[in-house]
Amino acid sequence: VWQESKHSKNTLQSGDFLVMVTDGVLEYLHVKDRQGKLMDIIADVKSDNAGVMAQEILDRVLLDTGGYAMDDMTVVAIGIWEK
Numbered sequence: 909v910w911q912e913s914k915h916s917k918n919t920l921q922s923g924d925f926l927v928m929v930t931d932g933v934l935e936y937l938h939v940k941d942r943q944g945k946l947m948d949i950i951a952d953v954k955s956d957n958a959g960v961m962a963q964e965i966l967d968r969v970l971l972d973t974g975g976y977a978m979d980d981m982t983v984v985a986i987g988i989w990e991k
Contacts, residue, residue: 922990925950925961932979933969958985 920926927950934942946965953964962985969981 920988922988923956924988925958926986926988927961927965928984929965930980930982932977932981933966933983935979936969936973936977936981938972956987958987961985961987 929946934946937945939945946969949965949968950961952968953961955961955964962983965985966981966983970977
């Protein structure tokens with residue numbers, strides 16, 4: 909099912925992270941409030957490394973699936989750092 913992306917405008921600051929996930933990630937969170945659960949998972953990650961953050965988010969979601977994904981599950985995390 910194709911869904912258009914939602915556009916929003918936010919100002920990111922040094923130390924912020926931008927996390928993007930495919931719909932497969934949300935589909936396998938077996939709770940009523942999937943977006944809220946994903947936000948809780950992201951908040952629980954204690955790393956300032958974007959790659960580690962993305963992997964930990966994916967690992968936490970895969971715990972709910974028994975380690976098997978029936979759909980594409982992609983997590984991208986980007987860290988913003990001031991020079």
